[in-house]
Amino acid sequence: xxxxxxxxxxxxxxxxxxxxxxxxxxxxxxxxxxxxxxxxxxxxxxxxxxxxxxxxxxxxxxxxxxxxxxxxxxxxxxxxxxxxxxxxxxxxxxxxxxxxxxxxxxxxxxxx
Amino acid sequence: xxxxxxxxxxxxxxxxxxxxxxxxxxxxxxxxxxxxxxxxxxxxxxxxxxxxxxxxxxxxxxxxxxxxxxxxxxxxxxxxxxxxxxxxxxxxxxxxxxxxxxxxxxxxxxxxxxx
Numbered sequence: 001x002x003x004x005x006x007x008x009x010x011x012x013x014x015x016x017x018x019x020x021x022x023x024x025x026x027x028x029x030x031x032x033x034x035x036x037x038x039x040x041x042x043x044x045x046x047x048x049x050x051x052x053x054x055x056x057x058x059x060x061x062x063x064x065x066x067x068x069x070x071x072x073x074x075x076x077x078x079x080x081x082x083x084x085x086x087x088x089x090x091x092x093x094x095x096x097x098x099x100x101x102x103x104x105x106x107x108x109x110x111x112x
Numbered sequence: 113x114x115x116x117x118x119x120x121x122x123x124x125x126x127x128x129x130x131x132x133x134x135x136x137x138x139x140x141x142x143x144x145x146x147x148x149x150x151x152x153x154x155x156x157x158x159x160x161x162x163x164x165x166x167x168x169x170x171x172x173x174x175x176x177x178x179x180x181x182x183x184x185x186x187x188x189x190x191x192x193x194x195x196x197x198x199x200x201x202x203x204x205x206x207x208x209x210x211x212x213x214x215x216x217x218x219x220x221x222x223x224x225x226x227x
Contacts, residue, residue: 045218102156
C-alpha cells in the first residue's frame with residue numbers, strides 16, 4: 001500500500017467552479033501536510049501547508065485536514081485556467097523532519 | 113538569480129557511463145535533497161543531507177551516491193548509468209527555522225536520458 005495516495009485524474013473543472021483535490025495517507029503518526037503545485041515541465045512549488053485538524057484558508061485555497069480519517073484535501077475556489085497543473089500532496093512523519101513522502105499527484109484542468 | 117540551481121539541465125548519456133548532477137543553493141539552508149520523478153510514480157527521495165556531515169539514504173538510493181561538498185553544494189552521481197535511471201531529477205533545500213515550517217524549495221530539474 002502506497003503511503004500517500006491521490007487520484008491521478010485528470011480532473012476537469014469549469015472556470016469559476018470549485019476544484020476539490022483529495023489525498024489519503026497511511027501513517028497515523030504523520031504530522032505535517034503539504035500541497036505543491038507543479039506546472040508541466042516545471043519544478044514543484046508550495047501553495048499550502050497544514051498541521052492541525054480543520055480548515056486553513058489562504059486566498060482562493062483552503063486546505064482541510066482530518067487526522068482521524070487520515071485524509072487531507074485542497075479546495076480551489078473560483079478556479080482559473082492558470083490553476084491547471086498537477087497538484088502533489090506530501091506528508092512528513094515528525095515535526096522538524098523534513099523528509100517528505102509525496103503522492104503521485106492529481107492533474108487538474110480548468111476548462112474556460 | 114535562482115536560489116536553487118541545477119546543472120546540467122538536460123543530459124543524454126549511454127549505459128555504463130558515470131554521470132554527476134550538481135546542485136547549488138544561495139538560500140543558506142542546511143538541508144538538501146535529491147529526488148527523481150517518473151510518470152505515474154511521483155517524486156521519490158534518493159538521498160538527503162541535514163548538514164555537511166550528515167548524509168542519509170532515501171527510499172531509492174541503490175545505484176546512486178552523493179557528495180555534500182559544502183553547505184551550498186550537493187551532488188548526485190550515477191556510477192554506472194542504466195536506462196531505468198532515465199527520469200527528471202530535482203534538488204531541493206529546506207530550512208527548519210523557516211517561517212513556513214518544513215517547506216522545501218526545488219531547483220529547476222535535470223532531465224536525464226540513459227540510452
